[in-house]
Amino acid sequence: MPERAPILLVEDEPHIAQGLIYNLQEEGYQVTHVESGEAALKHLDEQNCALVILDLMLPGIDGLEVCRRLRKRGNQLPILMLTARSEEQDRVAGLSEGADDYLAKPFNLKEFLLRVAGLLRRTNWQQMLAQSNIVQFGGNRIDLSNHQAETTKGVLQLTNLEIKMLRQFFAKEGKLITRGELLKSVWGMAPDTETRTLDNFIVRLRKYFEQDPAKPRHFLTVRGRGYRFIKGS
Ligand code: CA
Secondary structure, three states, rough: OOOOEEEEEOOOHHHHHHHHHHHHOOOOOOEEEOOOOOHHHHHHOOOOOOEEEEEEOOOOOOHHHHHHHHHOOOOOOOOOOOOEEOOOOHHHHHHHHHOOEEEOOOOHHHHEEEEHHHHHHHHHHHHHHHHHHHEEEEOOEEEEOOOEEEOOEEEEOOOOOHHHHHHHHHHHHOOOHHHHHHHHHHHHOOOOOOOOHHHHHHHHHHHHOOOOOOOOEEEEEEOOEEEOOOOOO
């Protein structure tokens, strides 16, 4: 468990980002910086953080859309929304999409740091991060932080690639995940690559986590398209 709260900063203006990163690090936070909403969602697919500082106006999908998608996925991590505009309607829009707090640019740095500290204090981020790393389904319990899985068949130590793949499935629970997406995000391969590696991985996941690997209930095949992960009851 990290001692220093990991914070994701989503800000496309370099000079603002630099100032915020410097001051957050001075306060002892561990900062990851991305410049787009797409990059933020991808980062949060792979690892969790204690707080997101989210600029509203971003290239590509904007801060409101990032907020909406995170909440739709069931991600409850605290979000501090930043905006260049100070109109009431933006504030209301941000809060209604699930942001926890809001600050209009230009803001006072001290106030910014107080808001960050306040949100972290309210959320008990250490507990939140510990829980977000545990995934349970069908009698299995997987700890994504130490790669350990307790299954109905015994205790396993999963590999980095297996964890990477499981994170993709868990992030898209209930939704189609294409072979191309898995190849690209797990192995970094071009989505049209022909490969048996992926099939072998799926076989292995089913052997680990399905009661009857021949009749999977969690790692389902969507014929001709890809896979779908279902937690089930
Ligand atoms: Ca911006």
